[in-house]
Every structure is written in structure tokens, then in C-alpha cells.
Amino acid sequence: DIARRVNLCESCFGNECKTMSSDRGSPGLGQFQPTDEQIASFVQLTNCDEQHARFLLEATNGNVEAALSHLYDHSSEGHGGHAHGTAGGFGAAGADRARAAGTSGRPLPPRPRAPVGAPGITGRAPAAPALNNLGLVGNLLRLPFVVVRTGVGVLSTAISFSFTVAALIGDKVLPAPIMRTVRSAAAAFTGHGEDIDPAQQAQRFIQSYKAAYGDRHPRFIEASIRQATTQAKSEYKFLMVYLHSPEHQDTDKFCSDVLGSPELVTYANQHFVSWGGDVRYTDAYQLSGRLGVTAYPYVALLNTALDNRVQLIAAVQGLLPAEQLLAVMVRSVEEQGALLVAQRAELMERENDRLLREQQNAEYEQSLAADREREARREEERRKAEAEQRAREEEEARQQAAQQAEEKRKADKVNTIQRRREEKRASLPPEATPGQGVATALVRVRLPDGANTQRCFQADHLVQHVFDLVDSLDSTTFLSYNLSSNYPRKVFTQADGHVTLEAAGLTPNATLFVQPQDDE
Numbered sequence: 001d002i003a004r005r006v007n008l009c010e011s012c013f014g015n016e017c018k019t020m021s022s023d024r025g026s027p028g029l030g031q032f033q034p035t036d037e038q039i040a041s042f043v044q045l046t047n048c049d050e051q052h053a054r055f056l057l058e059a060t061n062g063n064v065e066a067a068l069s070h071l072y073d074h075s076s077e078g079h080g081g082h083a084h085g086t087a088g089g090f091g092a093a094g095a096d097r098a099r100a101a102g103t104s105g106r107p108l109p110p111r112p113r114a115p116v117g118a119p120g121i122t123g124r125a126p127a128a129p130a131l132n133n134l135g136l137v138g139n140l141l142r143l144p145f146v147v148v149r150t151g152v153g154v155l156s157t158a159i160s161f162s163f164t165v166a167a168l169i170g171d172k173v174l175p176a177p178i179m180r181t182v183r184s185a186a187a188a189f190t191g192h193g194e195d196i197d198p199a200q201q202a203q204r205f206i207q208s209y210k211a212a213y214g215d216r217h218p219r220f221i222e223a224s225i226r227q228a229t230t231q232a233k234s235e236y237k238f239l240m241v242y243l244h245s246p247e248h249q250d251t252d253k254f255c256s257d258v259l260g261s262p263e264l265v266t267y268a269n270q271h272f273v274s275w276g277g278d279v280r281y282t283d284a285y286q287l288s289g290r291l292g293v294t295a296y297p298y299v300a301l302l303n304t305a306l307d308n309r310v311q312l313i314a315a316v317q318g319l320l321p322a323e324q325l326l327a328v329m330v331r332s333v334e335e336q337g338a339l340l341v342a343q344r345a346e347l348m349e350r351e352n353d354r355l356l357r358e359q360q361n362a363e364y365e366q367s368l369a370a371d372r373e374r375e376a377r378r379e380e381e382r383r384k385a386e387a388e389q390r391a392r393e394e395e396e397a398r399q400q401a402a403q404q405a406e407e408k409r410k411a412d413k414v415n416t417i418q419r420r421r422e423e424k425r426a427s428l429p430p431e432a433t434p435g436q437g438v439a440t441a442l443v444r445v446r447l448p449d450g451a452n453t454q455r456c457f458q459a460d461h462l463v464q465h466v467f468d469l470v471d472s473l474d475s476t477t478f479l480s481y482n483l484s485s486n487y488p489r490k491v492f493t494q495a496d497g498h499v500t501l502e503a504a505g506l507t508p509n510a511t512l513f514v515q516p517q518d519d520e
Contacts, residue, residue: 032061046071059292070294198224201281205244209276213255218242218265218274225287228275233304236344238313238333240272243288245279245296250319254297261322264329271333272301293317299325301332303339311339417477424471432458441501442509445483447475448516459507464497466506470514480517485510 034057042053056067203222232239245251268274277284295317303311314332432440439459443466446452455469470476483492
């Protein structure tokens with residue numbers, strides 16, 4: 001018996017192992033790949049087959065002494081069932097109980113053949129004739145080989161289809177043991193290592209298992225070993241692994257009497273996530289190499305830690321009574337179940353921490369959003385206030401400019417009127433005197449403010465002189481105006497300035513009203 005504790009990386013099931021720990025001398029779970037020279041030397045030294053030599057060197061990470069010890073230990077002892085207890089699952093007492101299960105003394109059966117495509121296993125194909133460089137002659141010489149190879153492929157496909165049809169018929173009319181023998185022969189003829197994904201491998205194993213042994217067995221899941229470990233971790237359960245070797249002489253009895261035990265099936269379904277695999281398929285074969293399996297049937301309990309390391313809790317190799325295997329499972333759950341409780345507590349703590357962080361982050365984000373919203377409102381109010389201030393300033397500037405323009409206009413108007421007043425006073429002809437033998441016109445002018453003024457002009461003076469009189473008055477505060485009379489109704493403009501007073505009908509006297517024409 002070999003007691004060991006193995007830590008598997010979850011990535012080991014994907015052909016990438018990064019961490020491994022095992023006791024010295026026991027088969028490890030590393031990714032050591034022996035060279036052809038090492039395998040040839042080991043075969044020459046031990047006279048074993050190349051496949052067995054490769055397996056032993058891989059299992060011991062190239063430790064030749066440990067591989068020899070392992071080879072000769074198992075070649076000299078019986079194949080009786082034995083158990084491995086790790087991580088406190090069970091110790092020497094459990095191993096003694098397991099050892100007592102089988103004492104038949106039969107030799108250890110060989111490890112099942114590697115499936116096609118298994119890592120580290122390479123097939124040897126016959127060397128192709130060196131015809132590649134012969135041009136047309138080479139193509140003609142190569143033609144028979146192509147025809148033969150194509151014919152063999154078609155024949156193999158037809159035979160495989162025939163086996164499939166025969167298996168469907170045989171399942172209906174022949175006993176299960178005979179069909180298992182037929183299926184093994186068919187698999188040996190057609191090959192069992194077609195390239196299918198791990199989930200399909202598990203599905204085919206379960207179908208063949210049900211066909212051979214019925215429906216009473218642990219509830220195997222149809223998934224890859226990687227997916228199975230993930231599911232077991234999520235359900236806080238150990239993963240029960242069963243590696244199935246159809247060619248082993250104890251397989252039928254183990255499946256029927258042990259895995260078919262009602263008590264064991266009930267206990268496994270309640271406490272474990274169960275996964276089974278046929279070692280003729282790559283997924284189960286690779287797992288057997290990493291677990292260092294040397295005897296079949298093989299059952300192990302695995303646990304996936306929170307850091308995704310896979311721990312071997314217990315392992316049973318060989319034929320055991322159902323009661324002893326169940327006892328091993330119960331003992332492992334009792335002693336190592338605390339791992340699951342601790343993992344669940346730690347995971348719940350992590351989940352609570354995550355939820356707390358998410359809540360704090362959400363509150364922080366809400367606070368930031370509220371701050372941003374307040375800042376946006378303040379910025380909008382600031383922009384609005386600035387816009388209003390600019391509008392007020394622009395309006396004030398416009399009004400001020402308009403006022404200044406108006407003041408300037410008024411000042412200019414006043415100055416203009418003042419200059420005009422002075423000019424008109426200087427140019428105004430002397431007032432005429434009536435009764436000196438000259439026709440005169442006495443013109444009375446009424447201003448808008450009610451003021452009256454009059455002046456005597458000669459009858460041949462012009463209407464423009466009347467306008468000059470009005471312009472010379474201090475009461476005249478407008479630039480443009482008309483003069484009008486009531487009887488008869490006449491309006492005189494600046495354009496009428498060349499007309500004489502006599503021609504305008506303003507003799508011997510007249511009254512004219514001043515009518516300002518400015519805008520104001």
C-alpha cells in the first residue's frame with residue numbers, strides 16, 4: 001500500500017500541470033515525458049513492453065529506481081484491492097481493511113492499452129516509399145498505394161457500420177456478457193480512440209455501462225473530468241471518480257456487486273458528484289496516468305480547493321466488497337468533510353465580501369453620480385447666470401451707446417441750430433418801414449410754444465426771408481419746419497423760398513404758423 005497526498009492543479013485535466021506534490025517513491029502526477037532513449041534503456045533493463053515502460057517513467061517523473069521498485073513490487077504481489085488514504089481521509093487502519101478485501105493471489109493485470117491520441121503515446125506507421133522526388137514516374141508508382149489505402153478506408157468504414165448494426169440487433173437478442181465480448185472484439189478491430197470530446201466520451205461510457213450492468217449505479221454525470229471537478233466544487237461535495245477497465249477480470253464483478261450495491265449507490269448520490277470514465281478513452285486514460293493508477297477497478301475521492309487545486313482524499317484500487325468501499329467513503333466524509341465546511345464558510349465569506357464590495361462600490365458610484373449631477377446643475381446655473389450677466393451688460397452697453405448717440409445728436413442739433421441762428425440773424429435784411437412809398441408786408445409768426453413775433457418786410461422780399469426770421473429766433477429749437485396760413489389755407493416749405501411775399505399773397509399783412517417737421 002502506498003499512502004500519499006497529491007495536489008493536482010485543475011489545469012492538469014487540460015494537459016497543463018503547474019503544481020504537484022507527492023511522497024518520494026510514489027507515482028506522481030507531473031507532466032514528465034521520457035525520451036525514446038530512456039524508454040529503450042528501461043525496456044532493455046526490465047524486458048517489459050514499451051508502453052508499460054513509458055507509463056512507469058511518467059508516473060515516477062523519470063526516477064528509474066522508483067520505477068523499478070514499483071514494477072517489481074507489483075509483479076510479485078497479488079492484485080487484491082487496496083486503498084489509499086490521504087489528507088486525513090483514512091490511514092493504516094483503512095489500508096488494512098482494504099487489503100483484506102482480496103487475497104486471491106492472481107498476478108497484477110497489465111495496464112489498459114493507450115487510446116489513440118493519448119498524450120505521450122505515439123503510433124508507428126510504416127515508412128512511405130521515397131517516391132516524392134521522382135516526378136511523373138513517382139506519381140505513377142505511388143498510384144497503387146493510393147488506391148489500396150483508399151480501398152482499405154472504405155472497407156474499414158463499411159465494417160464499422162456493420163458492427164454498429166450488429167450491436168443494435170445483438171443488444172435485443174443476446175445476453176449482456178456475450179455482447180460485452182463482442183463489443184470488445186469490435187473495438188479491438190475498429191479502434192477505440194476516435195477523436196471525440198471529453199463530454200461525449202463520458203456519455204458513451206455511461207451508455208455502455210448501462211447496457212452492460214443496468215441502471216443501478218452511482219449517478220455519473222455526462223461531462224469532462226474538468227467540468228466534473230467544477231460542478232463538485234460548486235455543490236460543496238467530493239468528486240467520486242471511477243476508472244473503468246473493461247479488459248480487467250474483476251471489472252464485471254465490481255460493477256455488478258460493488259457499484260451496483262443499493263446502499264453504496266444511495267450514499268454516493270447523496271454525498272458525492274460521481275464521474276466515470278473508460279480508460280480506453282483519452283480523458284479517463286490521462287487521469288489514470290496523473291493519479292498513478294496501477295490496478296483496477298479504481299475509485300477515488302477528489303476535492304477541489306478554493307484556489308482550484310485538486311486534492312486526492314482517498315483512493316481504492318482493486319476488488320473490494322461493497323461494505324468495505326462504503327466504509328472507506330463514510331470514513332473519508334466524516335474525517336475530511338470539515339474541508340467542505342471550511343471551503344463553504346470561506347466561500348460564503350468571500351461572497352459576502354464581494355457583495356459588500358459591490359454594495360460599497362454601488363453606493364460610491366451613486367455618490368459620485370449625485371456629485372456629478374450637483375456639479376452639472378451648478379455648472380448649468382453658473383453658465384446661465386453668466387449668460388444673463390452678459391445679456392444685461394450688453395443691454396446696458398447698448399442703452400448707454402444709444403443714450404450717448406442721442407445726446408450727441410441732440411448736442412449736434414443744438415449746435416447746428418445755434419450756428420444757423422447766428423448766421424440768419426447776420427443775413428436778415430433790415431426791417432422795412434411802412435408809408436415810405438414802398439409796398440410792404442407785415443408778417444406775424446406764431447411759434448409752437450405760443451410765442452408771437454412780427455416783422456415788416458418789403459413786398460418784393462422772398463418767402464425765404466420769413467424762414468430766416470424764424471431761424472433767428474431763440475424759440476426756434478427745431479431744424480425742419482413748414483409755414484402755413486389759415487385764410488386762405490397755404491403751406492410754405494423751404495422749396496418755396498424763392499417766391500416773393502407779394503406773389504405768395506402775404507401782403508399787406510399775413511399770419512403764419514410754424515409747423516416743426518423734426519422726428520421728435
